[in-house]
Each structure stands twice: as C-alpha cells, then as structure tokens.
Amino acid sequence: MPRSEPIKAVRGVRDILPAELPLWHAAELAATAVARRFGYEEIVTPILEHAELIERAGENTDAFAKELYRFDDRGGRALALRPEATAGVVRAYFERGLNQGPQPARLYLTGPMFRYDRPQKGRYRQFYQLDVEAIGSAAAALDVEVIELARDWLREVGLGDLRLELNTIGDSKCRPAYLERLRDYYRPLKEKLSPDSQQRLERNPLRLLDSKSEQDAPFKSSAPQITDHLCDECAAHWELVRRLLDSAEIEYTLNPYLVRGLDYYTRTVFEFFPSGAAGQQDALGGGGRYDGLAEAEGWPPTAAVGFASGLDRVTELMAATGVDVIARPPADVLVVPDGDLVVAAAEVARICRAVRSTAVDYESKSLAAKMRAANKLGAKWVVLLTPDAASRRSAQLRDMTSGEQEELEWVELPTRLA
C-alpha cells in the first residue's frame, strides 16, 4: 500500500520540545514568583472569545481585519482566537465580578495567543505571552508598579540589561486637539511623505511618529510633541509617573515617538528593549494605560494599566544569553530486562518508582545497545535483570557513574536507590 503524505504542523505554529521546556518553565516560574511578590493573582481566560469583543476596540485598523484568527462555529457564532490577553481579562473582570472586590484587581496570566500573520523569526501564528493587568484604578503609581514588576521579571530571567522607553499619549480630552495640530503640521508636507504615511495622515496621525520610513524621518524632529499639549490631568499624571520612576531608581529614556495605534490607549506607554539593539522587532515587552478599553467593550468606564511580553522571544533570548537551566534526565533508573523478562521488569520498575523516577527498556535489542541507551538517557542507575537472577527475585544494580555493580534482592532496591 502506498504511503500517504504525512500530516505536518499547521503553518506558523510549532512544538516546544522536552529539551526546550526547562527554559519556558524557568520563565514562567519567575513570572509567578515576581507577580505574587507584587500581590498579583493568576487568572485563566478562554482562548476563544466572541470576535466582536476583539473587534470592538479597533474595528477599522488593518491589524484587526488582516490578522485576526476569526471564524464561524457550527452554531453560526462569530468567534476569534484571542490575539492578546487584555480584552478577555477585562471582560472577565466585569462579567465575573472582580470589579466587586478590592480595587484595583491585580491579575496576571500566561498562555497562547494567535495572529494570522506571515511567520518569520520569532513570530508565530500561535505564540505565548505573559500578561499583567491592574484594573480599576487610575493611580499613576500603578503604571510604575507594572513597569517595576516587568523589569524585575526580566531581570530574574537573566535579561536585566535593558532599556526602558517611555512616553505619554494623552487621553480623550487632550489627544484630539493634539492630533489636529499634528495634521496641521504634516498636511503641507504630505507630498514629501512616504505613501504609507500619506494614508496615515488623516486616519491615524499618531502613527506618523513611529514610521520607519527614511523618507518621513526628516520631518519628525520639528513635529509637535504631545507632551507639550497635555491637559492638566494628563500632565500631572505624566509628572507623577516620572517622579515615581526616579524614586524607584528605574532608568528610562523618553521616546516621544513611542505611540499606540488604538483609541482606548491613554497616557503612559512603555516598552522594554535589550540594551544592545534598537530595532522595533527587538522589543521584549511593553504596555501602558488603557483607560478607554472597558468602555469600548460596553462596560462602565474603568481605568486600567497593563504589560505584555512575548515568551517566544524571551526564551529565545534567554537561551542566547546562556541562561543555564539544569536539564534533568527523564529517568534516574533504567530497568534493563535481558531476554523475555517483560513481566519481571515491569514489577521491578514498580518497586523502584517508590523512590526514583524509573523507565524500562522493553526493546528487543542487544544488551550492549540497551546499555548505550541507558547512558544516553542519563540514567544514574541500571537495574539489570537476567533470567537466573530474576528467578531468585534478584537483580544487578549498576551505578552508571562509578561503573560498580552488585546483586541485590528486589525488595532491597528502594533502600539502595533512595
């Protein structure tokens, strides 16, 4: 019979293998430890949400239209695989009554997110994020708390050599007027801008500021800056954020071109970069205030601030930085039956498992090959069963480090292995 084409993984997704997982676990363990230290509790929200929840906030942006994993289920409901965690966490905060408890709700989450974009290095259609949210407070101190938490986590996973970039983008009171000024500045220059930026001019002028096109670069420096046009409340918030960062001795660089494309973002925005590289693709994580999101989802207006980081990139960088994670052998003990001693081997393994992780080599190959396998596995001991010894309920216990070997009764194994 002809072999059929083997079915491979879906485009843009990947498996994380046993050898890589210690690194991921180290990253997540550090996240849990740091989050708890700051009084944040874990929450798990569904991967599936109503497409509308995701689309409410940014319906007319390209990213939503183009990159949302969206489909109709069997009942005809329009669903989406979450592209980020915040929308779902905010939904849960209201829907499940976390808004009834002490405010703000301090929450964190790790899990898979989905974007239908073209895969490339460090960018997958299914990727993983750490997400931290403080919902239900407008306190500037929380902006700094989230930044400090994020910084501590990155330090803890060995990526402490960081650059923090910081900006404010105002709020619904002061931003519209600023955007008008920005348009007024750029309109006479329109013909000289890149085609992309000409489009941005009317639709999303903030984006002009973080354009990567060299054609746009000369005009940036004299463009009006939002920090000169903040309303009193936003200016006070911005002032307090920086004062708190100073007192926490957290260094940052002001980047007036750091923006967010969506309307519900307000005031503080920040991003972490490895101190070496400056490219936008190298960001280790970022976040900011989103005081307008709850309302965009149809809930009462509620202030919140958050941070998200891509674990794919963080773990990749951890590996590159040489973060050493102890790789443990899958089993301390390998039971090696000689010949047809399957039943005895299973029983001996059962005895050993009382004190040590134990695997059995059931393959029909030579003893030398089985010993090779035991060595490769990294087993500390081999329990060798021969028909003769097995009939006396005995076995050879071999210490793979020293090479010493002695015959023991099966019942003695737990004491010797402990």
Next chain:
RNA sequence: GUGGCUAUAGCUCAGUAGGCAGAGCACCAGAUUGUGGAUCUGGGUGUCGCGGGUUCAAGUCCCGCUAGCCACCCCA
C-alpha cells in the same frame, strides 16, 4: 497581503555540463561466547516537498502549489 532565498536519508547538507542517489552525524550490528561512555569494522534506512511540463533521459531545466527562512506591511 508583497518581495527575495530555500526544500535531497531521522538530522545537517553535497550532488559538476541533464546520464545508476551521496557524505558526516545519528541509528543498528559486530569486535567484546549478550554489561554503557573511547576506538575500530560492517550496514543506506530515500515518493530527491507535492502536481504538471520540456527531454531518449530530470534531484538537476520550466510552470503551478505547499511549507520553511529572511525582509516588508503590521505588531491590538
């Protein structure tokens, strides 16, 4: 969504001017009358990504598709 590069053994890859499918590693076996690591010897395990086309002959040339990598768009 756009562009460039790539796809050959389990893995990394070589394969000339179109003419019998190769190497290293891994794996299996033996040297070792069944006891790992080191060494030596032997063994190729294959739908040359998939589908068409050109040709006496295609891994090689042409077209389409799929996938990967890289960059763009975008990054909520």
